[in-house]
Amino acid sequence: MRVLxxxxxxxxxxxxxxxQAAEKELNVGFIYVSPIGDAGWSYAHxxxxxxxxxxxxxKTSYVEAVAEGPDSERVMQNMARKGYDxxxxxxFGYMDPMLKVAKQFPNIRFMxxxxxxxxxxxxxxxxxxxxxxxxxxxxxxxxxxxxxxxxVAAFPIPEVIRGINAFTLGVQAVNPEATVRVxxxxxxxxxxxxxxxxxxxxxxxxxxxxxxxxSPGPQEAAQEKGVYSIGYxxxxxxxxxxxxxxxxxxxxxxxxxxxxxxxxxGTWKAESVWPGxxxxxxxxxxxxxxxxxxxxxxxxxxxxxxVAGKNKIFVGPIKDQKGTVKIADGVVAPDTDLLGMTWFVxxxxxxxx
Amino acid sequence: xxxxxxxxxxxxxxxxxxxxxYATLGEIxxxxxxxxxxGVEGVMIxxxxxxxxxxxxxxSPTLAFVAAGIAGTLTAAIHGMVCLWFKGNQVVxxxxxxxxxxxxxxxxxxxYVGRTAPGFTPIALPLVSEIPIVGPIFFNHDPLVYxxxxxxxxxxxxxxxxxxxxxxxxxxxxPAAATAAGLHVAAYRWFGxxxxxxxxxxxxxxxxxxxxxxxxxNLTGGRGWIAVALVIFAFWRPGRxxxxxxxxxxxxxxxxxxxxxxxxxxxxxxxxxxxALTVIVLVLSSWRRGMSEAPAALGINVEPAx
Numbered sequence: 001m002r003v004l005x006x007x008x009x010x011x012x013x014x015x016x017x018x019x020q021a022a023e024k025e026l027n028v029g030f031i032y033v034s035p036i037g038d039a040g041w042s043y044a045h046x047x048x049x050x051x052x053x054x055x056x057x058x059k060t061s062y063v064e065a066v067a068e069g070p071d072s073e074r075v076m077q078n079m080a081r082k083g084y085d086x087x088x089x090x091x092f093g094y095m096d097p098m099l100k101v102a103k104q105f106p107n108i109r110f111m112x113x114x115x116x117x118x119x120x121x122x123x124x125x126x127x128x129x130x131x132x133x134x135x136x137x138x139x140x141x142x143x144x145x146x147x148x149x150x151x152v153a154a155f156p157i158p159e160v161i162r163g164i165n166a167f168t169l170g171v172q173a174v175n176p177e178a179t180v181r182v183x184x185x186x187x188x189x190x191x192x193x194x195x196x197x198x199x200x201x202x203x204x205x206x207x208x209x210x211x212x213x214x215s216p217g218p219q220e221a222a223q224e225k226g227v228y229s230i231g232y233x234x235x236x237x238x239x240x241x242x243x244x245x246x247x248x249x250x251x252x253x254x255x256x257x258x259x260x261x262x263x264x265x266g267t268w269k270a271e272s273v274w275p276g277x278x279x280x281x282x283x284x285x286x287x288x289x290x291x292x293x294x295x296x297x298x299x300x301x302x303x304x305x306x307v308a309g310k311n312k313i314f315v316g317p318i319k320d321q322k323g324t325v326k327i328a329d330g331v332v333a334p335d336t337d338l339l340g341m342t343w344f345v346x347x348x349x350x351x352x353x
Numbered sequence: 354x355x356x357x358x359x360x361x362x363x364x365x366x367x368x369x370x371x372x373x374x375y376a377t378l379g380e381i382x383x384x385x386x387x388x389x390x391x392g393v394e395g396v397m398i399x400x401x402x403x404x405x406x407x408x409x410x411x412x413s414p415t416l417a418f419v420a421a422g423i424a425g426t427l428t429a430a431i432h433g434m435v436c437l438w439f440k441g442n443q444v445v446x447x448x449x450x451x452x453x454x455x456x457x458x459x460x461x462x463x464x465y466v467g468r469t470a471p472g473f474t475p476i477a478l479p480l481v482s483e484i485p486i487v488g489p490i491f492f493n494h495d496p497l498v499y500x501x502x503x504x505x506x507x508x509x510x511x512x513x514x515x516x517x518x519x520x521x522x523x524x525x526x527x528p529a530a531a532t533a534a535g536l537h538v539a540a541y542r543w544f545g546x547x548x549x550x551x552x553x554x555x556x557x558x559x560x561x562x563x564x565x566x567x568x569x570x571n572l573t574g575g576r577g578w579i580a581v582a583l584v585i586f587a588f589w590r591p592g593r594x595x596x597x598x599x600x601x602x603x604x605x606x607x608x609x610x611x612x613x614x615x616x617x618x619x620x621x622x623x624x625x626x627x628x629a630l631t632v633i634v635l636v637l638s639s640w641r642r643g644m645s646e647a648p649a650a651l652g653i654n655v656e657p658a659x
């Protein structure tokens with residue numbers, strides 16, 4: 001009797017999985033480095049995941065606050081064993097663990113955000129956030145009175161340095177004399193330290209605070225001081241309604257939908273992709289009411305140029321802090337240079353070490 | 354450097370030193386009773402989370418502050434049970450408490466990440482905040498900072514000038530003699546553990562009620578460990594703890610301000626400063642051990658006398 005029962009259950013399971021296979025339901029897993037409520041990086045990715053929920057035959061799930069390194073490898077392996085079809089890992093430090101797991105599960109597609117390694121079944125992706133940062137720099141340059149803008153930054157890696165440079169070029173496009181002061185916190189998410197870093201910039205006369213950090217700590221500091229701020233990742237205006245001018249933001253949903261479609265149609269390839277503003281992957285948050293209309297128009301005009309591919313931002317002549325020409329007149333910096341950028345443009349005060 | 358940079362720096366030193374000060378004073382009371390609690394970080398973070406959750410639920414920062422103290426007391430009670438009831442190893446229990454506290458706070462606090470709660474804001478004290486230099490440094494903060502101005506003298510008086518304070522120190526110095534004198538050593542040690550836990554909880558609360566009005570995993574960021582080191586630096590004296598806490602707070606604030614001022618020193622070196630100072634301080638303190646008032650029976654469990 002027991003044997004029969006077990007057989008029945010087994011049959012049921014088998015038939016169930018067959019049905020699933022027939023419908024080709026895609027199981028999509030996401031791994032986040034921080035809790036999704038952080039209003040920052042992981043939150044933006046999760047909005048992208050939620051954008052998939054409406055697609056027929058797609059089931060998503062996520063694991064949040066997964067530490068980089070061995071923990072993440074375990075989580076990925078778990079997902080792979082459970083039969084997920086696509087796994088997205090959204091932090092730099094997941095790269096090597098993902099590479100390892102991808103080799104163990106050749107039939108599963110792996111996508112890694114912000115890294116540089118690929119495998120037969122593992123691609124990587126990122127967005128040209130520097131385009132949106134350029135535009136937010138224009139807003140900051142238009143709003144500063146002290147001509148000093150503070151920038152609270154996480155780690156001196158090319159991604160962050162590139163963002164600071166693009167931001168500064170945006171500032172200079174509307175306000176050539178303004179400088180951007182940088183303070184490194186060496187953390188992605190530590191509201192207390194980030195707020196303190198913002199305060200230290202306010203103390204040296206900055207009247208707009210921008211950030212490459214995942215917490216709204218710097219926004220709080222700007223609002224308390226009664227000056228302006230530029231958010232990051234997602235619209236942070238809820239944290240500092242009086243200070244928040246705009247924010248360069250991520251919009252992952254269209255990108256993730258596109259990947260799912262490619263997998264469905266069998267056109268997905270394991271490659272490195274770096275789409276820009278024209279795909280909507282990066283954008284500007286709505287302007288605060290304190291941003292004057294003519295400045296808004298100017299920024300939107302620049303956005304149209306970037307979307308049309310007419311403004312590549314890193315176009316020479318661009319000098320470094322010492323005044324040496326790094327990008328020659330008329331030259332558009334190639335992506336390889338942008339991805340390995342380790343120097344500041346003229347007008348940035350601070351070190352890249 | 355000019356005054357316009359130094360005054361905000363010193364004011365920031367007081368502010369960033371405050372959570373460390375609460376925790377250091379708590380650890381001093383605990384260690385004076387003869388119990389070593391290395392779980393400060395864990396106790397603090399439970400206080401941080403409790404304060405945030407209570408402030409969000411009730412809208413009252415004051416209530417949240419007191420609740421954090423109680424939560425700190427309860428967390429420290431775990432250490433008390435292990436060390437005072439079961440005579441467990443104090444070092445191991447303390448380390449376990451740190452892991453337990455941070456893990457539990459991460460788990461329970463997950464739903465609260467990214468929300469803002471009401472908290473304390475700076476209130477300039479009338480008259481005294483007008484005093485040049487001293488006013489903006491010490492009297493333009495939130496109420497939780499002002500509270501710390503009163504606590505060290507109280508602890509000093511309580512420990513050094515009252516009978517219960519003498520008994521508590523006896524429990525930490527020579528528990529056998531204290532027992533012979535008819536004192537209930539375990540009771541004083543319990544007081545040290547729970548009272549210390551209360552202050553550590555308050556220190557944690559400062560981070561989510563004043564310093565920021567947010568909750569996130571690991572908001573304490575190692576401040577509990579700095580407090581443990583500061584107790585040694587302070588030679589177990591409340592007065593020196595104030596100095597030490599502000600010194601550390603000052604170094605933390607200084608490295609960010611040096612960067613903002615456009616220095617060419619690599620930021621990695623500047624960020625090392627607080628931790629390098631911790632090591633230097635411990636070395637210096639061990640040289641001048643003679644001045645130290647380390648409790649002789651620190652970390653040694655007492656078997657029941659009867």
